[in-house]
Amino acid sequence: MSQQQDILRDAMRRLNLTRDAFSERLGVRRRALDTWLLPADSGESRAMPEMVGKFVAEILQREAQATTGADDRPLAQRIAAEGRPHLLSVAQFDRDSLEALFQVADVMQPIARRQKVTRVLEGAVLGSLFFEASTRTRVSFGAAFCRLGGTVCDTTGFTFSSMAKGESIYDTSRVMSGYVDALVVRHPEQGSVAEFARATNIPVINAGDGPGEHPSQAILDLYTIQREFSRMGKLVDGTHVAMVGDLKYGRTVHSLIRLLSLYRGLKFTLIAPPSLEMPAYLLDLVARNGHVIEQTQSLEEGLRGADVVYATRIQKERFAGEEIEGYTPEFQIRKALVDTLCKPDTILMHPLPRDGRPGANDLSIDLNHDPRLAIFRQTDNGIPVRMALFAVLMGVEHQVARSMRDAGWRSPAHIGPDDADFDGLD
Amino acid sequence: MSQQQDILRDAMRRLNLTRDAFSERLGVRRRALDTWLLPADSGESRAMPEMVGKFVAEILQREAQATTGADDRPLAQRIAAEGRPHLLSVAQFDRDSLEALFQVADVMQPIARRQKVTRVLEGAVLGSLFFEASTRTRVSFGAAFCRLGGTVCDTTGFTFSSMAKGESIYDTSRVMSGYVDALVVRHPEQGSVAEFARATNIPVINAGDGPGEHPSQAILDLYTIQREFSRMGKLVDGTHVAMVGDLKYGRTVHSLIRLLSLYRGLKFTLIAPPSLEMPAYLLDLVARNGHVIEQTQSLEEGLRGADVVYATRIQKERFAGEEIEGYTPEFQIRKALVDTLCKPDTILMHPLPRDGRPGANDLSIDLNHDPRLAIFRQTDNGIPVRMALFAVLMGVEHQVARSMRDAGWRSPAHIGPDDADFDGLD
């Protein structure tokens, strides 16, 4: 956290101020703040005067004193599940602990972007237990653990041979826990990962338990919104989020809307065909937290003016025979539609995979060159967020910054040929 | 081996003395010896007087001189298979080499328990060839190799594509040996792993060759018995071991009884239905070594007074249509039965997986909170034992102790919530 960019970004987040408000609070020009926030290796970056740093530190200290009941326990304890360092549900987070996690994720960015290397988990072994295939999620967790210096033992593609022979989750979990230092578990049955977690004291992360949760996905989604907004000087409080697609069965939108509800004064437009609407208990929760909800079946109506469009695929495997009434190809989010209804700073998100075939009811591939398409910045953010989760649950989050050294190999400035220009800089 | 606990434990093992006998031999009180044996970070641990250390060293030296024909070759040579550093069968061990291996495993304990980290195998690659699924065994070997600093290339879940095209074991083994530094092989056909081993000079470990052997399992089983007994001040010599279940086809009980036969004056009670009795050639071998064998079909009769109960699952896949005569649910080992028939220091073992479903003919899950249940201490011991095997076969066993440094991440004192208290200390 030694870099001025990190210090400033962190301060704005903790104070919940936009760039405009923050520059006003400091009594500097917005333009000056902008140059201080540019990456150090950008030609236009300027060092912020020492006095500004001292002022920021003082403001933060005063803010911290003012906050009654500030929680200074280790983050792993603050988010603990039944007293143990697991991540099973987004319900383990409040806004403060979530933002504390995001600060750790920010520290991970130079490693995730292959500029830096750390070995804080050297010697540690991750057990990756996937009772259901999910290459993307598995590799994301695995790469995150490796980038902290650890190694991974996969058990994917398996009928967990011993469980087929009648072994209990209790036995499987306890045995694996004797071999490895943390477990990432995906399992088709809701609640099963929590059962794994109850049988062990090592960290267990829920990587999806069927219709249950997939908390790290919702966390990286919100982290992405924050980072995108931070770049643009916008705040999550008061923003307008449009959610599109299968809102009934999609666990990612369920978890994300719960996390967003921790913020203030949001407006949600929920766009789904009648048979795929957001469950009532979630609508209640969101409303109770003082947010505005509008439900519609019309893309035109729902997308208009949104700051964030969160599209999801209809997971056909959830239906098996049921008819998807009213869901027609007009649900496809095409570039022409986005250009008409959305703003220049609207961001387009998706938990992926998206169906890229012609006519699919999904985020269209004709948006691939549009800088508003944030889906790959979103998946990229899976690495720092999952690194942060491992670091926090294993108690090494404070060792990372001082352990970093330069990566020895050559990495591209942009990962993808179509990545927006700001992506390499941010 | 610098720690006094290791020195003392090692001395008792080499002298084959109980704590009582050892404290008598040293002329100190048993209670004093106990406090010296407590872990250094326990509040009640005491440093042993320097003179005691010198006395112990002298006794060991005298003992070593007294032993005619002591074998001072590297352990890898003493247990070599056809002159090469493979582990194919428990028959490669005698009592001395087995105990030498256990000393190496003891050195690995702080690493296996995540307190220490070593990198002695940094740069080395393990090839894990599983022609038959066995998640547990594969991950145990893989994690052991990683904890020594190496990395693993898995080839599990595969139809080894090239062998399907008519490739010989000779070619497969020699090709893989050019890529990796050691091979762990599981294969459904007896003798096939030995065939792999004949085609290469790099270490090959048999992780199960069908009805053949799975030697590392028997070795970790015996290591567990030794450690449990060491904690309680008991000796393997003269102990009473009850073996229950499928004694005809279970390769783990076959290999274990061969290793136990290297000790002196044991009593075995073998509890199995008539069609699943221990093969005659093993009964002969055990009897020839001067041990007592009792065969019975009654759990009540067989368990009474046992120091070790080694339960096994009936592997139904071995039968295919054959009727399992006489094997009824009364073969289930429940807590009530253990409380009635066994002693407070009896240990309950199992090669796992156990069938945890109600009514299964297996070790009951109602024993999960009973400290006598040693099954997870047993699987935990798979790590130090397999680390020891790799270290010995690759010639780095003497580099480990001086290469250790503290692990950087936070580990739980007990791996499982139900682990017995002594487990964290031992």
Added chain:
Amino acid sequence: MSQQQDILRDAMRRLNLTRDAFSERLGVRRRALDTWLLPADSGESRAMPEMVGKFVAEILQREAQATTGADDRPLAQRIAAEGRPHLLSVAQFDRDSLEALFQVADVMQPIARRQKVTRVLEGAVLGSLFFEASTRTRVSFGAAFCRLGGTVCDTTGFTFSSMAKGESIYDTSRVMSGYVDALVVRHPEQGSVAEFARATNIPVINAGDGPGEHPSQAILDLYTIQREFSRMGKLVDGTHVAMVGDLKYGRTVHSLIRLLSLYRGLKFTLIAPPSLEMPAYLLDLVARNGHVIEQTQSLEEGLRGADVVYATRIQKERFAGEEIEGYTPEFQIRKALVDTLCKPDTILMHPLPRDGRPGANDLSIDLNHDPRLAIFRQTDNGIPVRMALFAVLMGVEHQVARSMRDAGWRSPAHIGPDDADFDGLD
């Protein structure tokens, strides 16, 4: 490159001189040159006089000046695919860049042979995407990456779950690229790996795209020929290569003959049944480059006098119902045949796997003890060649030599019990 053996070998390669010609050029006796070329740890190795080193350097410098248009860009740029650091086709190489790659592979040899360890890629993660099983190739790439200090996330044995849901190659590639630092991709469809490559700026290596290419195989084949010839003081220019088997569908022979065509004055004898002959466009290319081609269906005719015999298996899966006319067991290359037709320094190669079953139309296993059988030296060379490819594409090739340290574990002098004596020395 500090070792005199490397310096000399490199000089001969760059000057394209045999040992005889090189010793003449230097004005030293051939025997003296031979002892300088022996490995440093061989008893008969001699240090070359300092003056010789200076002379060699001067000759090379003059040669370099004489070469007009010498390309001093980083090798990754010289072989770039559409401006990016990918390896998709052998067509990316000319003779100079190929030999520059071989120099990097030579630097990797002590690591590939487990004498040295490097960590230049510590912190880097390889994504291994195999949409088609190929244990051998996957492990070879994986082990090569690990021996550079990196770690591997495998996604093998999978139906890439997201692609089954309609995800495009573009999305899959870009998402994976955010997780890992390089991708190795095998895919059944020709051109698909190039499509992966177009969606990312991180290095992508084609590990086989169906009937397309498998460039690293051809490169390691040619590297093997060079090394074998270098040991024997022979040159690739002017050599006689016999290719046997399925020359119509075998992508390895197609790529190899393209690479060999970069050299001068070769003679090819192509031995195949009528329905499996080399495609006309390749015959044309070879002829245009001034090489001599003879086609025959007779092993006796084709093998006679060959310096290299490159045998391939008939890939029956390429036929599906088609009759393989004229291909009879007489196509088996047995020791008796080799002894009759070939020379003492002929080398026998094969891309493997070979069909080792009795009567198979393949390289016979009765050659396993014949030192001319180079098939395992060939697969062994897969490691230094793939290490070189990763190092070049990731820009660390100049860091390797100075980063090496001794391996800590014990490795066999020969990997296989039947390896020829010179193999351990070379």
